[in-house]
Amino acid sequence: MNxxxxxxxxxxxxPTGRPVxxxxxxxxxxxVLAFIRHFG
Amino acid sequence: xxxxxxxxxxxxxxLIIVGNGQPQHAIDFRDSEQxxxxxxxxxELHAYAAAGLKRGLRSSLSxxxxxxxxxxxxxxxxxxxxxxxxxxxxxxxxxxPGNRVEFTYISEEAGDHPSAEAILSALDKxxxxxxxxxxx
Numbered sequence: 001m002n003x004x005x006x007x008x009x010x011x012x013x014x015p016t017g018r019p020v021x022x023x024x025x026x027x028x029x030x031x032v033l034a035f036i037r038h039f040g
Numbered sequence: 041x042x043x044x045x046x047x048x049x050x051x052x053x054x055l056i057i058v059g060n061g062q063p064q065h066a067i068d069f070r071d072s073e074q075x076x077x078x079x080x081x082x083x084e085l086h087a088y089a090a091a092g093l094k095r096g097l098r099s100s101l102s103x104x105x106x107x108x109x110x111x112x113x114x115x116x117x118x119x120x121x122x123x124x125x126x127x128x129x130x131x132x133x134x135x136x137p138g139n140r141v142e143f144t145y146i147s148e149e150a151g152d153h154p155s156a157e158a159i160l161s162a163l164d165k166x167x168x169x170x171x172x173x174x175x176x
Contacts, residue, residue: 004139007090007091012081013081014078015079016063023139027137028137030052031053031134032041033135035059036058036060036130038059038128039061039065039069
């Protein structure tokens, strides 16, 4: 299973705390998905 | 990579940043760094784990990291207070609709990340592939 399939059903939180399904982010668009080590 | 945002968008892609920490960290980061990209947090590190990103003391403190840290320190850069899990490493993926993964970069240690040129060049190749298909 590729990484997009492993990630698509996992939810992350937007800055307001609302869950967003990762797969929805690239359903209609090309994305550069950057996981950063930490903020700040 | 953030600085490449206009060029990423120019190539028809969106830069999405996922951080490890709480939503408030994303707000602070967005406000202090004036980040325009969509920002998300993964407090439980579920997405980091599913993406196969590395975590651990060893990958955080290799000689390469210490050298780069010393160099950065010499150049007057100081890391601010760390938020989130300090042992979590990052990575970058380019994903197209249909779960098509076009680029993968798993960071081995702190300070190890793909150059903006590598990302833009991968996006350029995708653009050419699309253009080529259209011409055929």
